[in-house]
Amino acid sequence: MSFFANWFGPKKKKDQPDFAFYENLIHRLVVSETLKDKLLRKVRQAFDRPESFFDEKGEYLLAARGLSLKAHKALLPKIAFVDILLNHNEMAEVDWKETEQEVRYWIIALLAAKNYPGSLSNEEKYGRNVHTGEVLDLINQNELKPLGYALEILDIDSDSYVFTVVPLHQQEEVQEMFRLLK
DSSP states (O other), X not given: OOHHHHHXXXXXXXXXXXXXXXXHHHHHHOOOHHHHHHHHHHHHHHHHXXXXXXXXXXXXXXXXXXXXXXXXXXXHHHHHHHHXXXXXXXXXXXXXXXXXXXXXXXXXXXXXXXXXXXXXOXXXXXXXXXXHHHHHHHHIIIIIGGGTEEEEEEOXXXXXXXXXXXXXXXXXXXXXXXXXXX
C-alpha cells in the first residue's frame, strides 16, 4: 500500500462487534424464529467467508450498495445483517428526502411484519415541508410510543435512514447496540 493510500484509502473501523454481539442483537431484534436462524447463519458466513457475498465480478450480491470485498470486509457483517432484515421487512430504509407517506408506509409494514398490535394512520399529519428525520421523530414520539413501541435508527454511513420498530421495554438496549454498530 502506498504512502497516500494509508492516508486517503478506505478507513477500517476499530473494534468491530464480534459474532456474539450480533447473535445477541438478533435475538433481541428479530421476531421470526425462522429469520433468526437464517440471519445467524448469514452473519456467521459474513465473518467466516465474506467473499461468498460477492459475485465473480466482485459485486455485492444482497443489494446495490457499491461495496467491494477489499474496502468493506470489516463492515460486511453489519451490511449483510441490515440487507437481510430489509429483505424480510424487519427493517426499513428510506431516503433522507422521502415523503411522510412513504415513511408511514414502511413503519406500518414493520408493525405488520413483526405482528405488533396497533396501527398508524397512513394519512399525512405533519405537512410536506417537514424533513424526513423530523417526520421519523414525530411519528416515534407522537404515534409509536403511545402504542408501546419505539423507532430505532441504525447509522449505516449513508444518506438514508435505516430503522426498525421495537417494544419500548427494549428501546434503550437496542439503541445502545445500534450505537456500538456505528
